Amino acid sequence: MDIFLQSVGALNDETRIRILAFLSRHGRLCVCDLESSFNMIQSRLSRHLKILKEAGFLRVEREGRWAYYSIRSPLDRFRQEALNEIATLPLELPELSTSCTPKGNP
Amino acid sequence: MDIFLQSVGALNDETRIRILAFLSRHGRLCVCDLESSFNMIQSRLSRHLKILKEAGFLRVEREGRWAYYSIRSPLDRFRQEALNEIATLPLELPELSTSCTPKGNP
C-alpha cells in the first residue's frame, strides 16, 4: 500500500509530471539544467526531484558538485505504464537550456 | 494532463484504494453496503465514490433509492494497470456486510 501510495503521490503533481516528461525526452540532466529550462527556483526543483527519486522514478549520479538525474531503468510495470501515459500527454515542455553548466554537461 | 492528473489524484488516497480493491473483489455494491462494511459515515464514502467515478474508475447504476457502484469496464491501460497493482497489495479489507439492505441486494 505505502509503496503504491508513494508512487501515486509522486505522480500527483503537474510539475513532477513535466519533469518526468522532460527527462524522458532529454535523458540525463543536472538540476541546474532543469532550473534554467523550466525557469524554476532551485529549491523547488530539488524538492520535486527528491520526491520522484524516493518514489523510484529517478536515479541520481553525483559528479563533483553536479547531481545528474535520469529516469530509472528498468521501471516496474505500474511506473512504466505511468510514464507511457505521460509520454502521450499534450504537454508544452520548455526547450532544453544548458546555460548553467559552462563545462559540466557531457 | 488534466485527465491523467485526475486519475492519479483519485488514486492518491488510502480510502479510495481500499474501495477499489473491495469493489474489485465483491463486484457491484450499494453505498450502504460499503458504509456498513467499512464502518464509515455515509458522506465520506459518497464523496470518495464520486471522485473515483469522475476519474473514470467506477460506474453507478441507480435503482430506486439505491446507487450501485462497480468497477467500470473496460478501463484504459493506465487505470487497468493501477487496478492490477492494487490487487497485488497486501490490504486488510473488511468482510462484506450487507445488513443495510433488507431486501435490496440482488
Add this chain to the structure above:
DNA sequence: TAAATAGATCAATATATCTTGATATATTAA
C-alpha cells in the same frame, strides 16, 4: 400524505502538500 431510508452536497475544521526565501553543505576555482 407522512415517515423512513439511501444517497448527495454543503460548511467548518483538520490535515497534508506546495512554494518561497533563507541557510547549510560540499566541491571546485582563484
Add this chain to the structure above:
DNA sequence: TTAATATATCAAGATATATTGATCTATTTA
C-alpha cells in the same frame, strides 16, 4: 584559504484535500 558554484534542507505561509455533522433530495413504505 577564500570565494563561488551546485545542490539540499528548513521554516513560514499559501493552497489543496479529507473528515465530520448537518441538511437537502428522491424514493419507497406505512
